Amino acid sequence: MEALNKNGMVLIGCGRMGSALLAAWLDTGLAHEAVTVVEPYPSDWLKEQAAKGLRLNADIPANPAVLILATKPQMMKEVMGQIEGDFADTLFISVAAGTPISFFEAELGADAKIVRVMPNTPALLKKGVSALVANKAAQGAPLAAAQDLMTAVGVVEILTDEEDIHAVIGLSGSGPAYVFAFVEALVAAGKDAGLEEDLAFRLARDTLVGAAAMIGDNFAEVATLRENVTSPGGTTAAALKVFAESEPNLNALVSAVVKASKDRSIELAEMA
Numbered sequence: 001m002e003a004l005n006k007n008g009m010v011l012i013g014c015g016r017m018g019s020a021l022l023a024a025w026l027d028t029g030l031a032h033e034a035v036t037v038v039e040p041y042p043s044d045w046l047k048e049q050a051a052k053g054l055r056l057n058a059d060i061p062a063n064p065a066v067l068i069l070a071t072k073p074q075m076m077k078e079v080m081g082q083i084e085g086d087f088a089d090t091l092f093i094s095v096a097a098g099t100p101i102s103f104f105e106a107e108l109g110a111d112a113k114i115v116r117v118m119p120n121t122p123a124l125l126k127k128g129v130s131a132l133v134a135n136k137a138a139q140g141a142p143l144a145a146a147q148d149l150m151t152a153v154g155v156v157e158i159l160t161d162e163e164d165i166h167a168v169i170g171l172s173g174s175g176p177a178y179v180f181a182f183v184e185a186l187v188a189a190g191k192d193a194g195l196e197e198d199l200a201f202r203l204a205r206d207t208l209v210g211a212a213a214m215i216g217d218n219f220a221e222v223a224t225l226r227e228n229v230t231s232p233g234g235t236t237a238a239a240l241k242v243f244a245e246s247e248p249n250l251n252a253l254v255s256a257v258v259k260a261s262k263d264r265s266i267e268l269a270e271m272a
């Protein structure tokens with residue numbers, strides 16, 4: 001955070017993703033005074049940060065170390081039109097789902113250092129996962145700086161092919177929503193099975209947290225973890241049979257879900 005505290009960070013758009021990242025960075029030692037946020041509809045939380053010294057809707061400082069773009073892809077053209085200033089050494093980081101690097105190069109010039117990042121909201125708890133891809137000008141030190149920044153809020157994967165970002169969005173960008181939807185479905189199912197909602201919620205939440213914590217580094221072991229719950233001829237076998245035999249089955253359903261997110265990302269990129 002040293003370079004950022006010295007030369008400043010600018011955040012354009014402080015909604016759900018922008019504020020999750022900013023909150024985690026502030027907690028990691030980013031100084032409020034070093035941050036300029038441009039946000040037309042500041043949340044109460046953001047106003048509290050402004051009271052602590054963060055520069056809210058102030059002029060963009062000259063040559064900030066990093067400028068983060070966290071507005072909707074549909075707004076990006078308008079946003080780029082409103083960014084003016086000296087960005088000779090600035091590293092641009094976009095977290096927008098559907099805006100390709102080529103769009104930013106067309107707006108800023110091919111010499112601009114641009115890293116496209118696909119984070120997810122668990123970044124708020126420093127438990128995010130982000131995939132990064134850099135343009136030519138941002139290879140080396142700028143990409144390493146972006147990697148450091150995102151490592152402060154979770155795990156980082158580096159992509160070499162920008163096209164992979166669509167699938168990443170389908171899996172980990174949108175992914176937390178699938179998990180939350182699954183918890184909602186589990187609670188509804190618990191209620192259908194006769195439990196009170198509060199109890200069903202606690203059981204669903206604690207099962208997910210506990211099971212997630214059991215997953216290690218080896219994908220093959222996930223099947224063993226599943227098998228360890230599944231007594232032959234028992235209750236879990238009866239349950240998993242429904243996943244396997246329903247139409248579409250679980251794998252086909254999840255595949256369609258990830259593909260829908262991926263396809264929308266491609267669509268947004270084509271509109272950029």
Ligand SMILES: NC(=O)C1=CN([C@@H]2O[C@H](COP(=O)(O)OP(=O)(O)OC[C@H]3O[C@@H](n4cnc5c(N)ncnc54)[C@H](O)[C@@H]3O)[C@@H](O)[C@H]2O)C=CC1
Pocket residue numbers: 012013014015016017018038039040041070071072073075078079082095096097098118119120121173174
């Ligand atoms: N929410 C998520 O889980 C993730 C979101 N993203 C990306 O992050 C970006 C933001 O998404 P969310 O935070 O979910 O949306 P959001 O709608 O919560 O945040 C966008 C923010 O931009 C602000 N804004 C609108 N026009 C602006 C302007 N001209 N200048 C400055 N700020 C402006 C809005 O007031 C809003 O607070 C999107 O591009 C999305 O693809 C990426 C990964 C995960």
Ligand SMILES: O=C(O)[C@@H]1CCC=N1
Pocket residue numbers: 097169173174
């Ligand atoms: O739903 C969206 O478009 C954004 C991108 C990934 C997660 N949220």
